[in-house]
Amino acid sequence: MLDSMSRISGIMNLVQPVTRRQFLKRATAIGVSVPAFASLLAACGGDDDDEPTPVPPTPTQGSVPTPGPSGGATPTSAPEPTATTAAAATPTSGGGAAPTATTAAPAPTATPAGEQPVMGGVLVTQGHQEIASLHPDDAGPYVHYVIVRNIHEPLVDLDIDYAFIPVLAASYEAAEDALSYTFTIHDGITFHDGEPLTSADIKYNFDWYRDPANAAVLATDYANVADVVIEDELTVTVKMSAIDAAFLANVTGLLIVPEHIHSVTGKDNYSPQATGTGPFKLKEWKAAEYTTLSKYVDYWQGEPYLDEFREDIIPEGSVRAVRLETGEADNSVWPLQAQDNLRFINELSDQFDVNRAPGTAVNHFPLNNEKPALADKVVRQAMLYATDRDSLINDLEKGLSVKAHSGYSPAVQFYYNDDVKKYDYDPEMAKKLLDDAGYVPGSDGIREKDGVRLSFTCTVITGDQRRRPEAEVVQQNLLAVGIDMQIQEAPVATILEQLMAGEMDASLFNWTYGTSEPDCRSVFRSDGARNFSHYKNPVMDELVDAGVATIVPEERQQIYKDIQALTAEDAIFLYVQFWEDIQIWNKRIKGRPAQANNPAAVYPLIWTFWKDES
Amino acid sequence: MIRRLLQGIVVIFFVSIATFGILQLAPGSPIDVMVGEAQVTQEQIALIEAKWGLDKPWYVQYFRWMGNMLKGDFGQSIVRTGVPVSTMLRDAASVTIRLNLIALVISTAIAVPVGIIAAVKRNSLFDYVASIGSTIGIALPSFWISLMLIILFSLKLGWLPASGSQSWKNYIMPVMVLALQETALVARLARGSTLEILRQDFVTTARSKGLMERVVVSRHVVRNAMLPVVTVIGLRLAFLMSGTIIVETIFAWPGVGRLFIDSIFRLDYQVIQAIVLLSSIIVVVMNILTDLAYAYIDPRIRVR
Numbered sequence: 001m002l003d004s005m006s007r008i009s010g011i012m013n014l015v016q017p018v019t020r021r022q023f024l025k026r027a028t029a030i031g032v033s034v035p036a037f038a039s040l041l042a043a044c045g046g047d048d049d050d051e052p053t054p055v056p057p058t059p060t061q062g063s064v065p066t067p068g069p070s071g072g073a074t075p076t077s078a079p080e081p082t083a084t085t086a087a088a089a090t091p092t093s094g095g096g097a098a099p100t101a102t103t104a105a106p107a108p109t110a111t112p113a114g115e116q117p118v119m120g121g122v123l124v125t126q127g128h129q130e131i132a133s134l135h136p137d138d139a140g141p142y143v144h145y146v147i148v149r150n151i152h153e154p155l156v157d158l159d160i161d162y163a164f165i166p167v168l169a170a171s172y173e174a175a176e177d178a179l180s181y182t183f184t185i186h187d188g189i190t191f192h193d194g195e196p197l198t199s200a201d202i203k204y205n206f207d208w209y210r211d212p213a214n215a216a217v218l219a220t221d222y223a224n225v226a227d228v229v230i231e232d233e234l235t236v237t238v239k240m241s242a243i244d245a246a247f248l249a250n251v252t253g254l255l256i257v258p259e260h261i262h263s264v265t266g267k268d269n270y271s272p273q274a275t276g277t278g279p280f281k282l283k284e285w286k287a288a289e290y291t292t293l294s295k296y297v298d299y300w301q302g303e304p305y306l307d308e309f310r311e312d313i314i315p316e317g318s319v320r321a322v323r324l325e326t327g328e329a330d331n332s333v334w335p336l337q338a339q340d341n342l343r344f345i346n347e348l349s350d351q352f353d354v355n356r357a358p359g360t361a362v363n364h365f366p367l368n369n370e371k372p373a374l375a376d377k378v379v380r381q382a383m384l385y386a387t388d389r390d391s392l393i394n395d396l397e398k399g400l401s402v403k404a405h406s407g408y409s410p411a412v413q414f415y416y417n418d419d420v421k422k423y424d425y426d427p428e429m430a431k432k433l434l435d436d437a438g439y440v441p442g443s444d445g446i447r448e449k450d451g452v453r454l455s456f457t458c459t460v461i462t463g464d465q466r467r468r469p470e471a472e473v474v475q476q477n478l479l480a481v482g483i484d485m486q487i488q489e490a491p492v493a494t495i496l497e498q499l500m501a502g503e504m505d506a507s508l509f510n511w512t513y514g515t516s517e518p519d520c521r522s523v524f525r526s527d528g529a530r531n532f533s534h535y536k537n538p539v540m541d542e543l544v545d546a547g548v549a550t551i552v553p554e555e556r557q558q559i560y561k562d563i564q565a566l567t568a569e570d571a572i573f574l575y576v577q578f579w580e581d582i583q584i585w586n587k588r589i590k591g592r593p594a595q596a597n598n599p600a601a602v603y604p605l606i607w608t609f610w611k612d613e614s
Numbered sequence: 615m616i617r618r619l620l621q622g623i624v625v626i627f628f629v630s631i632a633t634f635g636i637l638q639l640a641p642g643s644p645i646d647v648m649v650g651e652a653q654v655t656q657e658q659i660a661l662i663e664a665k666w667g668l669d670k671p672w673y674v675q676y677f678r679w680m681g682n683m684l685k686g687d688f689g690q691s692i693v694r695t696g697v698p699v700s701t702m703l704r705d706a707a708s709v710t711i712r713l714n715l716i717a718l719v720i721s722t723a724i725a726v727p728v729g730i731i732a733a734v735k736r737n738s739l740f741d742y743v744a745s746i747g748s749t750i751g752i753a754l755p756s757f758w759i760s761l762m763l764i765i766l767f768s769l770k771l772g773w774l775p776a777s778g779s780q781s782w783k784n785y786i787m788p789v790m791v792l793a794l795q796e797t798a799l800v801a802r803l804a805r806g807s808t809l810e811i812l813r814q815d816f817v818t819t820a821r822s823k824g825l826m827e828r829v830v831v832s833r834h835v836v837r838n839a840m841l842p843v844v845t846v847i848g849l850r851l852a853f854l855m856s857g858t859i860i861v862e863t864i865f866a867w868p869g870v871g872r873l874f875i876d877s878i879f880r881l882d883y884q885v886i887q888a889i890v891l892l893s894s895i896i897v898v899v900m901n902i903l904t905d906l907a908y909a910y911i912d913p914r915i916r917v918r
Binding site for chain 2: 129130132133134135138212215216217219220265267268269270271272286287288289290312313314315316318319322323325326328
């Protein structure tokens, strides 16, 4: 009957990843999992097949300079200067040049100066799947995060440039030995029910995640926390059992819930009465339909301009695009289809602003360095020279992508190293390298040396309509210099397993090799659980270990820059590009940052936006 | 009658145990989906599994679930916390049933007369138009019609909201899509069965008695021709619960279909099982009711 048919296509339409925000750590599996169903989706006029992987949102809080609604009358409790002792021992400058300072210069906004903020209005954004939970432990999926993060706030967060900024914490500092962190929260912060936020709440939150009885998803983030000590009403000290370079990044995910409510509800009954200190409080939660927040008038940083912030759940990508165009929505948390993105960028630019930022997961061909054909570094370098990545980005990705020079994304400016060996398209160079190394073309044009034929198989994800053409372009590029790459398909789970087991030569998917928390042991260490390229180099092992043995940002920065240089020199894998994250805003929403490298960090700033209905 | 009921209960039992078994065999676990990319140790996963009782053998899980179910407790979703499964189902079902009932009523009201008239006036212009119309209605994929309607009425004309379920305006497009297919299907069926009845001897007899054609059709033909139509409408009613996933997806209606699919992808056992169980109960009940309706329309059919 009709039903069986519609059920199948329905399934195809809805296959979307339940993405969980990984707190700035390693691997994003989403890049791999989405397109598995791409062909099916396309076959039925489907949905979000080709969109860029929504980068795991990295939270942020306003380094927000925008004054309160009345344009100055309301005092802005802009985050206090971070009391930092020795700059060296402070992780505050973690994300960027902007160090411990605080009253950062006003971020440039997309709104021309002189425009007066207006009170009132509803900002509507759109998600693709239900907001199943409002508990911070479940805030991983992007569509959850934008709501949960507006209800709750963390002690520290990452801003639109992936730099750490204090939020609830007026100041925070790490001890010299990095074995304890002291957080002092702002005075006078209240939860939505009027109860004050105290250090006891902070301790409660840490302890709740750490208690095995609660079986929290994020418990592992605080595995190195030994104890949380209340110093006074506003100060806590977190004692560590071991140095944990990722600790502060993890704390950005600790969205504070009130002890007096949460200790009664527990996690499982918390969502309907989610309460935090954030700029918006829960008004109505209809998981599969919409979730509405209304402004918290007594918000400690100032009253929000908007009356309400709502997220509608619209599973179909093209419908999200239509609703943006008709003005039913102002933004979409979950991306649109590629062709719709292009339309907003090219044709509708007078009505909409598009924030484009490279993602953090690199689109790459992992190459098994232990296979004879791929073991020689010269061969891998030649492959990079032979690949015409610029054309690929222009033709296949319509320019909505950024060329990669290692596994690290230029979006994370603090750690990104642009000064690495670069392989611009140069097939002659590739041929020369191979000739010099003694690889000579055989009768079929494929090069050989000592019985090693430069031929291997790349396994792409079954039905991956976005990356399969990419593999075919690279196949032609490589063939042109005498390297044979065969293409076959397999499901994601099979690829991940067989690649690690050494049963596959190569593959093609997106993976995070480091973001604002740059630790990359799992992908680069000889024994790394996600060392897809089977790269084994004692120098690299030392580097990745050194990277997590210190929490001093400048030291870490140098280490990770060295890691990128080594990645490029050894051409560990064939890195291609970073797909862009496209965020579309209706221009009537004012007060937005002009450009955000960390698109997820825009949502916690919504309280500083206003809606110009005129 | 009693036997039919007992058979139904056995069917429902096997459906539930089969669903449970298939879910156990499916690769992955809801906890994997829940955890996603968070950095989680194996021990932590084990802790979460224990919290939800997923560490127990499948038959223990099954009988615990069955026991609760018999007490009317549908349990808690692993994924959507803070709301009992029964509430989730009730909310979703009310959306789906509202939407489908309206479509069903409208389409039946249009389709049955159209089908009968087309059959009676066979090979007339009306018949051709109705036949072509219903063929197109069946052939057009509903996602395509839905998107075209949205582009026309929301984007180009700006008359109707593209999605949502808040006002009466939201009903127009989804009901149109659902009713179009429904109408096409039922009209074809009504035409076919009417044609068949028209060829029967008793119709010839009725005509030869000198009855007016109108009376022949309304008194003798329609009643007989409606049997297969009632079957189909009954089945459609049974499918009300399982929803119309494409329409719910495109127009963003939070119905049972979407809940079901979402739950399958998250392996949300409690919700999947509850929906399957309820659906199988409804199908069994609707089958029994359809049989009763037969008996009412056609006295030849009696449940012995």
